[in-house]
Amino acid sequence: xxxxxxxxxxxxxxxxxxxxxxxxxxxxxxxxxxxxxxxxxxxxxxxxxxxxxxxxxxxxxxxxxxxxxxxxxxxxxxxxxxxxxxxxxxxxxxxxxxxxxxxxxxxxxxxxxxxxxxxxxxxxxxxxxxxxxxxxxxxxxxxxxxxxxxxxxxxxxxxxxxxxxxxxxxxxxxxxxxxxxxxxxxxxxxxxxxxxxxxxxxxxxxxxxxxxxxxxxxxx
Amino acid sequence: xxxxxxxxxxxxxxxxxxxxxxxxxxxxxxxxxxxxxxxxxxxxxxxxxxxxxxxxxxxxxxxxxxxxxxxxxxxxxxxxxxxxxxxxxxxxxxxxxxxxxxxxxxxxxxxxxxxxxxxxxxxxxxxxxxxxxxxxxxxxxxxxxxxxxxxxxxxxxxxxxxxxxxxxxxxxxxxxxxxxxxxxxxxxxxxxxxxxxxxxxxxxxxxxxxxxxxxxxxxxxxxxxxxxxxxxxxxxxxxxxxxxxxxxxxxxxxxxxxxxxxxxxxxxxxxxxxxxxxxxxxxxxxxxxxxxxxxxxxxxxxxxxxxxxxxxxxxxxxxxxxxxxxxxxxxxxxxxxxxxxxxxxxxxxxxxxxxxxxxxxxxxxxxxxxxxxxxxxxxxxxxxxxxxxxxxxxxxxxxxxxxxxxxxxxxxxxxxxxxxxxx
Numbered sequence: 050x051x052x053x054x055x056x057x058x059x060x061x062x063x064x065x066x067x068x069x070x071x072x073x074x075x076x077x078x079x080x081x082x083x084x085x086x087x088x089x090x091x092x093x094x095x096x097x098x099x100x101x102x103x104x105x106x107x108x109x110x111x112x113x114x115x116x117x118x119x120x121x122x123x124x125x126x127x128x129x130x131x132x133x134x135x136x137x138x139x140x141x142x143x144x145x146x147x148x149x150x151x152x153x154x155x156x157x158x159x160x161x162x163x164x165x166x167x168x169x170x171x172x173x174x175x176x177x178x179x180x181x182x183x184x185x186x187x188x189x190x191x192x193x194x195x196x197x198x199x200x201x202x203x204x205x206x207x208x209x210x211x212x213x214x215x216x217x218x219x220x221x222x223x224x225x226x227x228x229x230x231x232x233x234x235x236x237x238x239x240x241x242x243x244x245x246x247x248x249x250x251x252x253x254x255x256x257x258x259x260x261x262x263x264x265x266x267x268x269x
Numbered sequence: 270x271x272x273x274x275x276x277x278x279x280x281x282x283x284x285x286x287x288x289x290x291x292x293x294x295x296x297x298x299x300x301x302x303x304x305x306x307x308x309x310x311x312x313x314x315x316x317x318x319x320x321x322x323x324x325x326x327x328x329x330x331x332x333x334x335x336x337x338x339x340x341x342x343x344x345x346x347x348x349x350x351x352x353x354x355x356x357x358x359x360x361x362x363x364x365x366x367x368x369x370x371x372x373x374x375x376x377x378x379x380x381x382x383x384x385x386x387x388x389x390x391x392x393x394x395x396x397x398x399x400x401x402x403x404x405x406x407x408x409x410x411x412x413x414x415x416x417x418x419x420x421x422x423x424x425x426x427x428x429x430x431x432x433x434x435x436x437x438x439x440x441x442x443x444x445x446x447x448x449x450x451x452x453x454x455x456x457x458x459x460x461x462x463x464x465x466x467x468x469x470x471x472x473x474x475x476x477x478x479x480x481x482x483x484x485x486x487x488x489x490x491x492x493x494x495x496x497x498x499x500x501x502x503x504x505x506x507x508x509x510x511x512x513x514x515x516x517x518x519x520x521x522x523x524x525x526x527x528x529x530x531x532x533x534x535x536x537x538x539x540x541x542x543x544x545x546x547x548x549x550x551x552x553x554x555x556x557x558x559x560x561x562x563x564x565x566x567x568x569x570x571x572x573x574x575x576x577x578x579x580x581x582x583x584x585x586x587x588x589x590x591x592x593x594x595x596x597x598x599x600x601x602x603x604x605x606x607x608x609x610x611x612x613x614x615x616x617x618x619x620x621x622x623x624x625x626x627x628x629x630x631x632x633x634x635x636x637x638x639x640x641x642x643x644x645x646x647x648x649x650x651x652x653x654x655x656x657x658x659x660x661x662x663x664x665x666x667x668x669x670x671x672x673x674x675x676x677x678x679x680x681x682x683x684x685x686x687x688x689x690x691x692x
Contacts, residue, residue: 132601159601201599
């Protein structure tokens with residue numbers, strides 16, 4: 050499902066020095082596999098997810114998702130590919146505040162083709178928000194907001210879901226519920242799941258936990 | 270959910286800013302269109318009115334003053350000239366119609382025009398149009414009056430009513446009223462959409478009689494031996510007229526007759542002959558310059574409106590960077606984000622321009638009577654100018670051009686940076 054080879058990414062810091070953040074020789078996730086990446090803050094986990102989703106470009110290497118090397122795609126094709134094949138769940142939910150829960154989910158569908166209201170409602174129903182489809186994010190609890198972002202991530206039936214500290218803003222009870230929900234949906238729909246976190250409560254729910262430092266060896 | 274809905278939601282989300290920006294475009298467009306329409310309608314109305322007046326002969330002085338006071342009933346007449354001027358021109362073989370005008374009195378600000386019955390039978394106030402009565406008859410004796418449709422409406426005078434004129438072409442406090450001479454309304458004219466709708470036609474002999482009587486009365490106050498005639502014009506009273514309207518038998522006489530009079534080569538006439546159409550054209554050439562300045566100011570207002578679109582959308586981009594980044598992370602192409610911002614500029618400028626055009630037409634329609642009174646002509650308030658489409662297109666184009674800057678800024682939004690929790 051996801052194969053990464055010789056991936057590197059560097060940034061130029063404020064002192065105009067080049068700093069290597071990502072240096073991964075090999076990383077792979079199979080279809081339907083669920084992996085948690087454990088790592089300290091600032092270790093480059095989010096950058097790694099942004100590279101996989103094509104939000105930022107790699108300096109070198111290959112990122113192959115469903116037999117497509119996204120590093121070879123043009124920017125617009127990468128955007129289209131991301132919309133169809135990758136669901137992204139953020140730490141801060143990243144919902145559009147001026148839109149209802151349903152509209153947030155429908156916007157998630159919009160860029161992969163034509164938004165379908167019924168499918169969006171079904172996605173919200175799956176995460177247990179069928180009664181709050183017309184509520185705006187400000188009218189929802191933080192747990193509910195993260196559920197909306199889960200519904201948005203699954204609505205296109207992507208092959209891969211990337212979750213970046215999905216429970217960092219939730220209390221313990223909500224954290225467990227949300228991560229359980231994400232895992233269950235991924236299992237049910239055979240979606241590969243890559244979660245980055247440093248929360249032990251989340252890590253213990255994954256069978257496959259990889260230390261990010263084991264796969265990423267940035268050049269000092 | 271589609272791009273239009275997103276644009277609508279974005280504009281709605283910034284309601285006040287959007288409305289103020291639309292209003293600034295509206296103000297500029299409304300100003301431009303108003304100035305353009307008022308000029309067009311006024312010019313058309315002035316030209317239309319002037320078509321019936323081929324040549325006006327009047328006392329020497331400002332040709333424009335003569336035109337305005339005779340044709341449009343605006344301002345004061347220059348002076349008076351001897352009746353012989355009219356008589357000589359009337360008997361000139363080149364002249365088809367000669368109509369004398371004697372101005373000087375008013376009733377509640379509606380001017381008296383002393384004239385001859387031929388104004389109703391021979392004079393065409395516009396090509397092929399003669400004065401018609403909506404009620405009553407044309408005057409047949411000295412103390413009868415034919416009033417314009419607007420005069421009737423505003424004063425409430427009806428056929429058979431009696432009224433008294435006052436001295437002067439405009440009413441003023443302490444003006445002498447000619448109480449001894451009561452005019453009877455013999456007829457009311459049909460509406461002509463010219464300044465004639467606001468006048469009172471009376472026989473010119475009546476004007477002379479009143480003024481002769483007044484002069485004798487004043488003289489009698491000093492010298493009791495002076496006999497005051499009640500029903501006839503004093504032998505010593507000099508009969509004068511204000512202007513003569515001329516229609517020639519053949520246009521070839523135009524220049525010749527005009528030059529003859531203006532060069533003092535017409536024996537017995539010391540006056541000027543003017544072509545009202547020419548004077549009006551000159552007037553509008555002068556007004557045109559002022560109009561151009563007003564138009565420049567109005568275009569600047571539109572430009573200010575366009576800049577406000579730029580400022581409004583540009584500032585909003587900073588607040589919306591996160592939303593843009595979210596959409597991009599969901600797969601929105603850069604061109605889609607560009608399209609949203611560009612469309613917002615389009616919607617604001619189009620709405621502002623359309624509202625401006627509507628407002629201009631509405632205001633002109635609302636104030637058409639006031640404009641008509643001020644300009645001395647009738648304007649419909651329903652005129653349309655094909656340039657309005659160009660102004661609409663130009664404003665939208667300007668809106669799109671200024672939207673390019675925030676659209677490019679949105680296009681370049683750094684997705685990763687704006688998605689991060691700290692941003």
